[in-house]
Amino acid sequence: MFRPTRHMLLAAALALPLALPAGLQAGPADNSLTIAMGEELPGFDGYISTSRDGVVMTRHLFDMLIYRNPETFDYEPLLATEWRRIDDLTWEFDLREGVVFHNGDAFTAEDVVWTLNTYADPATGARSQAAVSWIDRVEAVDELTVRVISKEPFPAALEFIAGSLPIHPADYAQSVGLDGFAQAPVGTGPYKLGEVRGGDFTLLRNEAYFEGGGKGTPAIDRIDVRLIPDTATRIAEIIGGSVDWTWNVPADQIPQLDRLPNVTAELGTTMRIAMILLDSVGRANENSPLADVRVRQAINHAIDREGIVAALVGGSGEVINVPCYPLQFGCDTGAGVAYEFNPDGARALLAEAGHADGITLKMGSFRDRSRAEAIQANLAAVGITLEIEMLQARASFSSWREGQIDMWYGDWGSFSIADTSASMGNFFDGGANDGARDEEVTALLAEAARIVDEDARLAAYSEAIRRATEAAYWVPMHTIVMGYAYRPGLNFAAPVDEVPRFFLASWE
Amino acid sequence: MLSFLLRRLVLSAVVISAISVITFGLSHVAIDPASGIAGDSATPQDIALIRVQYGFDRPLPAQYLSYVGQVLQGDLGRSYLTRQPVADMIASRVGVTATLAGLSILFALALSVPLGVLAALRPGSGVDRLALTIAVTGQAIPNFWAGLLLILLFGVTLGWLPISGSGTWAHFVLPTITLGSFATPALMRLVRAGMIEVLEADYIRTARAMGLSERAILFRFALRPAILPVISLTAVQLGFMLGGSVVVESVFALQGLGYLAWQSMTRADMPVIQAIVLMISLIYVVLMLLADAINAALDPRIRAAA
Incomplete structure (x- = not known):
């Protein structure tokens, strides 16, 4: 069915040879960058503000102990200069000397100990418990050495330390309290928070930022972050020239935008995978036909994933056959x-x-109605009537978690963690995400997340993947591509983990 | 007059209570509040714990009563997500929305009164048809569409006005036109109808016979009675402006109440949604009450009929 959308309106407008204003050129002229984001942050505490946009800001305001290079995927020094495994449970970090927080406080082991111990306590209310719940305790060995001790052997520890655990200044954070800290954050990161105007705010370059860390030295002086919730408005702003960078641009807009002289638009590959979860345990319906493995396999056979990827995903999107992102550790695509x-x-x-x-x-879904309708048509062709419930992301995911729908066509970014424990491990854990409740798969994944020996981990993941795909608990669909649009002359590399790093960006 | 107002007040109280029951009920059916607070990575055990801690395991009527008790004490609760008091979040945004709604209704009046009068002077003429066209178009185009068309023309192609944001007065021009043009048609049609009716009245004919100038007839004798019903409709439309701001504020990235409502819906942040719905309904009911009172004060027939 043809339904004109707002995007089509913009597409039509873009197709006209518009007399474009020259663009304000404020960006390169005063070495600033205006970026448009779509989501208001609940605050600047990285343990509370865990949405995608929140993760991006956390990486600019704060530093983790170590840094994972987005291109090589290697770990590099950041707040820690060296690190070593002491035993199956313990990692030791040598901290960098001479680092100061934005308020002038010196960075020491005490800050690491306080931050990680505080947020590892479930009572603190870290939003992503998976990121912190593995930590048993953190101890200072001396002023510049800390040990992170896990409850059980935890192979993905460094992934979380590099990705999800920013370090806060202990004294300041305690003096202002959690809610105060979220409104007036102080970190060691390459940018510090300037003026805040409602959902808009400014990041200023941290002139005292240390050298020698994986993040390098930031080049851009000032980043103005503008909150523009509507996708079409964000696109209009980038064409109009008062915004220098934005993302979440729909794939079908990219070629047209890229043809404009004052816009560079591209689709970036991401770690995010789209999948259809099947309620085989019968939460939504006691007599669910999905309890039968043949029905689940039939659904897998009925969906033309190649066709959907070619026509509706675009860019570098790829079909996946496994319930994890193929570059994650343990994601054995052959299994x-x-x-x-x-x-x-x-x-x-x-x-x-x-x-x-x-x-x-x-079936519930949220991101893209046309893809959901393609699946509806595919299933109708084999005799399955699909009712589609399109909601906003979080409400849609909740209706799956609360067992109100038979199928959920959603996607998962694995918190940008390159380990299968963050993808498959999150959906076969016997919890609310898990519509399969296959005890054997759950046990295999729990074991794989615990053992330290890499070969044994790989074997456990491969077996879990084999079992889960044989039983067709999911329809693994495709990777998601992210559309970026920015001003020509901005050196920006689209990151695979969907965390744009403006401290690496610069104007030509 | 007093008994009329009392009856209206009681009716308003009933309406507000009904709205509070409905919003409370819907928000507890739409999403499990315990899983909303617990967040996406919570285990079923976490959720069960929160359900008990927050009292979500109690029967709904009991929960509703304690909710009403809190609201009456001015406590609208805390956002699931930001943990800030909802009252503070609303207070910091209400200014933008009030500005937008006020400007929009002024824009609508400035456009609809002269157009309505002109159309009434010569029914069926070119001016009347033009006014009708504007009315139909304004009513038929959805807000977000009109907003984008304006953005494309004045923001992108001509570059005259800022596209989004709320930094300067210029930022309010396009949203005001978008939202105001939605209220214009109804007001204009009412002015037109009122004027036509009044202009045919006997006392106008008498005024003409006395040789008063057409201008004096129009502005001193016809417009004032004709515009009375417009006052109550303006109040109603102002209520619509508050509702319409959800879409318009999102399109133009104005950070007001409407935008807060939209953002809260995407996050299933129920305490905020509940409070905003309740507040907008309350304003709406007060506006209606005000309009009724004004009309009743001006026209004894309404008092008698009620």
Whole structure:
């Protein structure tokens, strides 16, 4: 069905040879950057503000102990200069000397100990408990040495330390309290918070930022962050020239935007995977046809994933056959059963399961209605009637977690953690995310997240992937691409982990 | 008059209570508040714990009563997400929305009164048809669409006005036109109808016969009675402006109440949504009450009928 959308309106406008204003050129002229984000942050505490936009700001205001290079994926020094494993439970970090927080406080082991111990306590209310719950305690060995001790052997420890655990100044944070800190954050990061005007705010270059860390030295003096929730408005602003950078640009807009002389637009590959979760345990419906493995396999066969990726995802989006992101540690793409597009086979499987007359299922989704409708059409062709419930992201995910829908076509960014424990581990854990409740898969994943020996971990993940795909608990769909639009002359590299790093950006 | 006002007050109180029950009920059906507070990575055990801690395991009527008790004491609760008091969040945004709604209704009046009068003077003429066209177009185009068209023309192509944000008065021009043009048609049609009716009245004919100038007839004798019903409609439209601001504020990135409502919906931040719905309904009911009172004060027939 043809439905004109706001994006089509913009597309039509873009197709006209517009007499474009020259652009304000404020960016390169005064070495500042105006970026437009779509989501208001609940605050600047990285342990509370864990949405994608929040993660981006956390990386600018704060530093972690170590840094993962977004290109090589190697760990590099940041607040820690060296680190070593002491035993299965313990990592030791030598801290950098002479680092100061934005308020002038010296950075010491005490700050690391206080920050990590505080947020590891569930009572503090860190939003992503997965990032901190593995920590048993953190101890200072001396002024510039700390030890992080996990409850159980935890192979993904460095991933979380590099990705999700910013260090706060202990004295200041205690004096202002958690809520005060979220409004007036102080970190060691390459940028410090300037003026805040509602949802808009300014980041100023930290002139005292230390040298020799993985983040390098920031080049841009000032970053003005503007909150513009509407995608079409963000695109209009970038064309109009008063915004220098934005993201979440729909894939179908990228080629047209890129043709404009004052805009560079590109699609970046991301770690985010899209998938359809199937409620095989029957939370939404006691007599769910999805309890039958043949029905789940039929759904896998019925969906033309290649076609959806080619027509509706675009860019470097790829079909995936496994319930994890292929570059994550442990994500053995060879271990999974791949279901090829085969509507006849799907119909046969449904008939065999006693559903020759067809079934009706309810699927929730949020990001892209056209993709959800493509799936609806694919399933209709084999006799499955799909009711679609489109909601906002969080409400949609909640309706899956609360067992109100048979299927959820969503996506997952793994908190940008390059380990299968952050993808598959999050959905087969026996918790609210888990619609399969396969104890064997859960046990295999729990074991893989605990053992330190890499080969044994890989073997456990491969076995979990084999079992989960044989039982067709998911329809693994595709990777998600991220659309970026920015001013030509800005040196910016689209990051695979969906965390743009403006401290690496510069004007030509 | 007093008994009329009392009856209206009681009715308003009933409406407000009904709204509070509905918003409370809906927000507890739409999402499990315990999982909302617990966040995305919570285990079922965490959620169960929060359910008990916050009292979500109690029967809904009991929860509703304690909610009403808090609201009456001015405590609107805390946001699930930012942990800030909802009252503070609303207070910091209400200014932008009030400015937008006020400017929009002024814009709508400035456009609809003269156009309505002109159309009434010559029914069926070119001016009347033009006014009708404006009315139909303004009513038919959705806010977000009109907003984007204006952005494309004045922001992108001509570059005359800022596209989004709320930094200067210029930032309010496009949102005001967008929102105001939605209120214009109804007001204009009412002015037109009122004027036509009044101009046919006997006393106008008498005035003409006495040789008064057309200008004096129009402005001193016709417009004032014709514009009375417009006052109450303006109050109603001002209420619509508050509702319409959800879309317009999002399109133009104005950080007011409407935007806060939209953002809270995307995050399932129920205490904030609940408070905003309640507040906008309250304003709406007060405006209606005010309009009724003004009308009743001006027209004894309304007092008698009520």
